[in-house]
Amino acid sequence: MIGGKDTAQDKLVVEGVSKWFRTPRASVQALDAMNLRVAEGEFVCLVGPSGCGKTTLLDIMAGLTRPDEGRVLTDGQLVEGPGRHRLVMFQESALFPWLTVFGNVMFGLNRKPELSKAERRDIAESHLRLVGLEKFRKSFVHELSGGMKQRVALARSLAPDPQVLLMDEPFGALDAITREQLYQDLQQICRERKKTIVFVTHNVREAVCLGDRVFILSPSPGRIREEFRITLPRPRDINSPELAAIAQRITQALKVYLVAARDAAA
Amino acid sequence: MKRALVIVGFFAVLVAIWQAATMSGRWSPVLLPPPIAVADYLWESLRDGTLIDAALVTLRRLLIGYAIGIVIGLPLGLAVSTSQYLEDTVGALALGLQTLPSVCWVPLALLWFGQTEAAMLFVVVMGTVWSVVLATSAGARTIPPIYARAARTMGSEGLDKWTRVILPASLPFVVSGMKQGWAFAWRSLMAAEIFVTILTGFGLGHLLQYGRELSAMDQVIGVMVAIVLIGLIADKLLFSPWERFVHRRWGTGLI
Numbered sequence: 001m002i003g004g005k006d007t008a009q010d011k012l013v014v015e016g017v018s019k020w021f022r023t024p025r026a027s028v029q030a031l032d033a034m035n036l037r038v039a040e041g042e043f044v045c046l047v048g049p050s051g052c053g054k055t056t057l058l059d060i061m062a063g064l065t066r067p068d069e070g071r072v073l074t075d076g077q078l079v080e081g082p083g084r085h086r087l088v089m090f091q092e093s094a095l096f097p098w099l100t101v102f103g104n105v106m107f108g109l110n111r112k113p114e115l116s117k118a119e120r121r122d123i124a125e126s127h128l129r130l131v132g133l134e135k136f137r138k139s140f141v142h143e144l145s146g147g148m149k150q151r152v153a154l155a156r157s158l159a160p161d162p163q164v165l166l167m168d169e170p171f172g173a174l175d176a177i178t179r180e181q182l183y184q185d186l187q188q189i190c191r192e193r194k195k196t197i198v199f200v201t202h203n204v205r206e207a208v209c210l211g212d213r214v215f216i217l218s219p220s221p222g223r224i225r226e227e228f229r230i231t232l233p234r235p236r237d238i239n240s241p242e243l244a245a246i247a248q249r250i251t252q253a254l255k256v257y258l259v260a261a262r263d264a265a266a
Numbered sequence: 267m268k269r270a271l272v273i274v275g276f277f278a279v280l281v282a283i284w285q286a287a288t289m290s291g292r293w294s295p296v297l298l299p300p301p302i303a304v305a306d307y308l309w310e311s312l313r314d315g316t317l318i319d320a321a322l323v324t325l326r327r328l329l330i331g332y333a334i335g336i337v338i339g340l341p342l343g344l345a346v347s348t349s350q351y352l353e354d355t356v357g358a359l360a361l362g363l364q365t366l367p368s369v370c371w372v373p374l375a376l377l378w379f380g381q382t383e384a385a386m387l388f389v390v391v392m393g394t395v396w397s398v399v400l401a402t403s404a405g406a407r408t409i410p411p412i413y414a415r416a417a418r419t420m421g422s423e424g425l426d427k428w429t430r431v432i433l434p435a436s437l438p439f440v441v442s443g444m445k446q447g448w449a450f451a452w453r454s455l456m457a458a459e460i461f462v463t464i465l466t467g468f469g470l471g472h473l474l475q476y477g478r479e480l481s482a483m484d485q486v487i488g489v490m491v492a493i494v495l496i497g498l499i500a501d502k503l504l505f506s507p508w509e510r511f512v513h514r515r516w517g518t519g520l521i
Contacts, residue, residue, distance in 0.1 A: 059415075062419055063419075064415055064418060064419065082418040082419045082421075082423075083421070084419075084420065084421040086419065087419050087420065088415070088416070088419045090412055090415070090416060092412065094410075094412040094413060094415070094416035096413060096416075096431070096434070096435070097435075097515050097516050097517075098434040098435065098437060098515050098516075099515075107417075107420055107422075107430075108420035108421065111420060111421035111422055111426070112421070140514065140515050140517065141515075141517075142515075142516060142517025143517065156420075160420065160421075
């Protein structure tokens with residue numbers, strides 16, 4: 001099954017990844033033999049309740065955490081640590097308060113020695129324009145609204161041109177109206193730039209709205225349970241009835257696994 | 267404008283109370299000289315240079331000792347924040363020594379270094395370094411781990427991560443630690459100068475002590491005023507810009 005040819009074609013491969021968290025009292029299994037293949041340019045969403053190990057899996061893909069078993073490959077290369085080809089956009093705003101908006105977007109660019117100073121500035125400017133915040137380049141982080149912060153975070157993670165973008169519930173803390181605007185923006189950006197994206201969320205509709213494929217995860221320990229291919233035309237509207245119908249089907253499937261997991265625990 | 271008037275008015279009232287107290291005749295002018303006598307002393311000692319020279323000697327010791335204290339304290343504080351072992355050992359040591367009034371270092375410094383500049387510097391460094399260590403390690407420990415994780419995914423590791431992420435992220439703590447370190451350094455140096463005569467330099471503390479020996483109360487109060495003023499100016503010059511920086515960027519302290 002782990003054919004060399006397949007592995008080479010896929011942008012990101014997760015193979016049999018398991019992870020335990022050890023505390024002095026107990027050892028808790030967070031992930032159980034997870035397998036995932038993401039093709040280049042694909043938008044994959046992982047949906048599950050809290051405690052299903054979504055964030056842990058994302059950290060392992062980013063190279064921030066090491067798996068206890070299994071491995072992660074990008075372009076057939078073993079992931080051994082964080083790398084600029086795989087950037088993470090985090091749950092809450094991880095923007096740096098000591099830098100301006102512009103300084104934040106420049107942070108990743110400044111760590112790419114192959115770029116000249118002028119190129120870095122140009123790239124940062126164009127990404128601020130992309131998220132519609134060019135007027136706020138000199139603002140400080142605390143002066144921005146929640147939605148603006150996550151736009152800056154998006155610009156910051158896109159600017160260094162990563163091949164894979166890992167998104168950890170990036171819109172979770174935003175209000176519904178802001179979120180819907182960002183779904184539109186993100187879909188448009190994805191169409192223009194063809195990024196490979198793994199998007200983690202507990203919001204099924206969000207996943208259906210954004211993903212080419214949606215995987216459902218069940219908790220304790222985290223397992224990938226089922227895969228849904230979403231063929232709705234883009235751009236998708238999160239309020240459309242077709243989308244809602246698919247989301248309902250996925251939610252139903254998710255509930256079955258949740259009940260099973262609860263019964264197993266009881 | 268209104269604020270300036272309030273400030274001037276406040277100090278004018280203080281001086282007026284002082285003047286009234288000296289005029290009441292209840293206290294001997296030897297013990298409580300009138301404000302004008304203190305002003306006279308300050309003016310004369312500024313003109314003949316004794317006050318300026320003493321202030322320069324003191325400030326030189328303070329700045330050098332303080333700089334050494336920060337150069338040692340900042341990296342040590344960051345190191346302490348990374349490891350539980352260092353926290354349990356160096357951290358505990360820092361906490362213990364920080365509670366030790368820094369004037370307690372004076373006898374030890376005298377025995378080790380004799381009546382030299384080195385003894386003075388040693389006391390200042392000991393006054394500075396521990397509070398800087400504690401504040402820096404507390405600061406580096408309380409920064410959200412998400413900053414370090416975000417930095418690592420963007421290719422910032424090792425020294426770059428420490429200087430460009432951890433250190434700036436702990437700036438709010440570091441600034442207050444440096445301010446506290448400055449206050450301790452200033453106090454310990456004054457104590458050392460009052461206790462110890464050092465022939466290589468005649469500082470403000472010595473000037474104060476000689477005022478006592480000569481029973482020159484105008485000199486004693488005058489030097490105290492000078493010490494307070496220097497402390498205020500140093501605070502405005504050294505720390506206010508950093509505090510403003512932190513408040514502006516973090517959005518703290520806004521009412």
